[in-house]
Amino acid sequence: MKIALLYYDEFAEFEVVLACLVFRRHGLITVALEDREYRSEEGQRLCVDQVIKDVDIDAIDLLIIPGGDPAPLVNNLELKRFVESLVAKDKKVAGICGGAGVLAGFGLLKGKKCTGLSSGKDPDIPEYQYFSESIFLDDYVVVDGNIITAQGQAYVEFVFELVRQMGLCGTEEECQAGIRWFKNIR
Numbered sequence: 001m002k003i004a005l006l007y008y009d010e011f012a013e014f015e016v017v018l019a020c021l022v023f024r025r026h027g028l029i030t031v032a033l034e035d036r037e038y039r040s041e042e043g044q045r046l047c048v049d050q051v052i053k054d055v056d057i058d059a060i061d062l063l064i065i066p067g068g069d070p071a072p073l074v075n076n077l078e079l080k081r082f083v084e085s086l087v088a089k090d091k092k093v094a095g096i097c098g099g100a101g102v103l104a105g106f107g108l109l110k111g112k113k114c115t116g117l118s119s120g121k122d123p124d125i126p127e128y129q130y131f132s133e134s135i136f137l138d139d140y141v142v143v144d145g146n147i148i149t150a151q152g153q154a155y156v157e158f159v160f161e162l163v164r165q166m167g168l169c170g171t172e173e174e175c176q177a178g179i180r181w182f183k184n185i186r
Helices: 017-023 077-088 098-105 126-131 152-165 172-182
Strands: 003-006 028-032 062-065 092-096 141-144 147-150
Touching: 003 017, 017 152, 062 077, 062 098, 062 152, 077 092, 077 098, 092 098, 092 152, 098 126, 098 147, 141 152, 147 152, 152 172
Parallel strands: 003 028, 003 062, 062 092, 092 147
Antiparallel strands: 141 147
């Protein structure tokens, strides 16, 4: 199993740090458009494992696109082709918060059920425009085919849905117990 996590400038690291913890022993690699240092929204400096032009798409089982500002990415044709290739090969592609906005901006959520942004439907957020042709739900996490989207506030639920999608959760009760533990719910 190989999971790719996309780095880009000012991505919301907190939304995917739990995914890094969970998938670190399951072939997690970081990918980006350029081989350079990236700085997260939180100010962390991060190095990338591989640039997307060198990624073997057939080897990727899941791509995770973290939140951040999707506007600089939606017009990037190299990234768009990379993500479209994964979707066309029925690989799992997941976007949380602004990462779902990237998928919507690429047109990959057209006619699909999805969610995203910080906390769901908000027509006052400029990025909401990207979702105009999708079926936008106010759920924390939405799965439609091989695409998984989540609201930024639902990073724990997002990770456990990815765990389910990758077949790593023994039972639903184990997944729910994990969610309760990370959310400190007794």
